[in-house]
Amino acid sequence: MKKNFLKTAAALMLMMMLFCGVFETKVSAASYNDFYIGQTIQVNISAGLRVRKAPSTSSATVGSLSQGDRIRIMNIVYDSADRGWVYAKVGSVYGYVLAAEGWFKPVAASSTVRVYAYTNMQAKVNVASLTVRSKPVIASGNVLGYLSRNTVVTATGYTTNGWIRVTYKSGSTTVTGYVYSPYVTVSSKSSSSSTTDPAKKETFQNVYAYKAKVTASGGLYMRKSASTTSQIITLLAYGETVPITAYSQNWYKVTKTVNGVTQTGYIARKYTTRIDVLKSVKFKYSSMTVQWGKAYPITIVGGESLTMTKTWTSSNENVVRVSKNGYIVGRKKNATATITCKIKAGNRSPITLTCKVTVK
Numbered sequence: 295m296k297k298n299f300l301k302t303a304a305a306l307m308l309m310m311m312l313f314c315g316v317f318e319t320k321v322s323a324a325s326y327n328d329f330y331i332g333q334t335i336q337v338n339i340s341a342g343l344r345v346r347k348a349p350s351t352s353s354a355t356v357g358s359l360s361q362g363d364r365i366r367i368m369n370i371v372y373d374s375a376d377r378g379w380v381y382a383k384v385g386s387v388y389g390y391v392l393a394a395e396g397w398f399k400p401v402a403a404s405s406t407v408r409v410y411a412y413t414n415m416q417a418k419v420n421v422a423s424l425t426v427r428s429k430p431v432i433a434s435g436n437v438l439g440y441l442s443r444n445t446v447v448t449a450t451g452y453t454t455n456g457w458i459r460v461t462y463k464s465g466s467t468t469v470t471g472y473v474y475s476p477y478v479t480v481s482s483k484s485s486s487s488s489t490t491d492p493a494k495k496e497t498f499q500n501v502y503a504y505k506a507k508v509t510a511s512g513g514l515y516m517r518k519s520a521s522t523t524s525q526i527i528t529l530l531a532y533g534e535t536v537p538i539t540a541y542s543q544n545w546y547k548v549t550k551t552v553n554g555v556t557q558t559g560y561i562a563r564k565y566t567t568r569i570d571v572l573k574s575v576k577f578k579y580s581s582m583t584v585q586w587g588k589a590y591p592i593t594i595v596g597g598e599s600l601t602m603t604k605t606w607t608s609s610n611e612n613v614v615r616v617s618k619n620g621y622i623v624g625r626k627k628n629a630t631a632t633i634t635c636k637i638k639a640g641n642r643s644p645i646t647l648t649c650k651v652t653v654k
Contacts, residue, residue, distance in 0.1 A: 331476070331526050332456045332515065333432065335380070335398040336364045343397070345389035349379035349553065357384045359391060364401060366513065368529040371553050381553070383531050400432040409451045409459060410522075417449040417458055417478040424478070426471040430457035438471040439464060449480050452522055456515065480523035496520050496542035502640025503572040503600055504538040506546050510565040520545040520560040527559045528552050535569065536561070537599070571597055572639055581650040584614075586624045592633060592649055594620070605636040614651045624653030 337343060337359050345357035349371050359365070365382035371390070372378055379390040380398075409430075419441045428436040430453045441447065447462035450470070457472040458480060508514045508530045517524040520542065528550065530536065540547035545560045574596030584590050594604075606616045613631040616622045622633060635647045 331367055331369060332513065332529050333367045334364055334401040335367060336401050337361050337397070338399045339397050343391050343393070345384045345387065345391055347389055349373050349377075349381075349390040349392075351377075351392070353390070356387045356389045359384060365391070366529070366531075368513075368531070369552060381528075409453050411451045412449050412459075412480075414483050415449040415480055415523075416483050417447050417460055417473070417480045419443055419445045419447075419473075419477065420479055421477045424473050426460070426469065426473055428471055430455055430459075430472040438469055441473070449478075449523075452480075456526060458523070475523065476525050496545060498540040498542045498545075498547055500540050500641065501538055503570065503597070503642050505535045505569040505571055506538050506548060506561060506563075506566040507535045507569055508532055508561075508565065509567050514561055514565045516548065516550060516557075516559040516561050518559060520547075522562075524560070527557055530561065538568070571600060572642055572645060575600070575602070575637060575639075575645065575647070577635070577647050577649045579649065581652070582622075583652045583654055584622065584624045586627045586653050589621050589623050592616075592620045592622060592635070594635070594637075594647070597639070600639050603638040605638075607634045607636075608632070609634070613653060622651060624651070627653055629653055 338361070340361050342361075343359040344355050345359060346353040347356050348354075350373055363384075365380070365384060367380050367382055368388075369381035370378060371381065377392060378394075380393050381388070381390050384391075420443065422443050424441045424445075426438045426441060427433075428438055441462070445462075447460045449458050450461055451459040452475065453459070453472070456475050458475050458478055459470070459472055460478075461468060461470045463469070509532070511532055513532055513534075514530045516527045516530055516536075518527060519525075530550070536548040536550050538546045538548055539558070541563070544563055546563055546566065547558065548561055549556055549558050551557070575594060576596055578593040578595050582590065582592070604620065606618060606620055608614050608616045608622075608631050610629075610631040611625075613626045613629040614622050614624055614633060616633050620635065630650060630652045633649045633651055636644050637647065638644045
């Protein structure tokens, strides 16, 4: 009787886990050997998967995935229990999904992936063992070989989905294949140091109150330095906006919070549209009618993320008085005055807002 009860209890527990759609267990780093930022993967198990606000099983659930659903990896992180989490956009939300080997399968790379040529470049392997593939995608049967740590090969190009094309000798055979870019350091063959920061080759000017909006349909990599060979920090989704802190001829220096930490990186300008955040700053109302003797706030909308210095003035203090915090008081009935706010934001030229106030 006791055995039957235990069996029944175990079966019920398993059914509950299936119903809830979560097998959130420890996931070893080995499960992610062939996962990479920018890759599209598809749910490969019948039980649903929870999408969480943070990479933790105790974090709030913000969405879910079902078998066959596809997501694009924006980042891969590990929690304190060494469980691997995929960061992705699911529907209209961003979140983390715990995944073990077999829970997802890679989706074939798009035929629109482009390869750009390198000249006089080399790649040095910075992981213990690096897989070389015949195409820039994880797929069954396309492994050409493996490269060990510190091996130096010729880098002949890079792809739009984060791979480096390399050529090297294996015995008497010349092998041409692809390796994933975060696992190699690319530098000029004539360079005496492979640690030169490519960002130093471009001259950056500081800027304030601008954002960059991603226009590349497949998203855009945010990198550690201003170079297409630099390490990838994360993948910005199509339509996503990030604050710009500086710009050069070809790159924007931007900030973004990744895994709870604000990071600074670089994105290619040609795949973005620049947005002037300061242009969104305005008075909520261009004119107001107020009662004599009562106080009213003049509300400014837009530019919520900006630090702004505001200077308020009234065209006639005898009609409408304004405080340094933007509160007005009507002092003369059946009269009108204009309230002006001069706004200074960072290194930008000041803007001026006006509101016509009538006292009744």
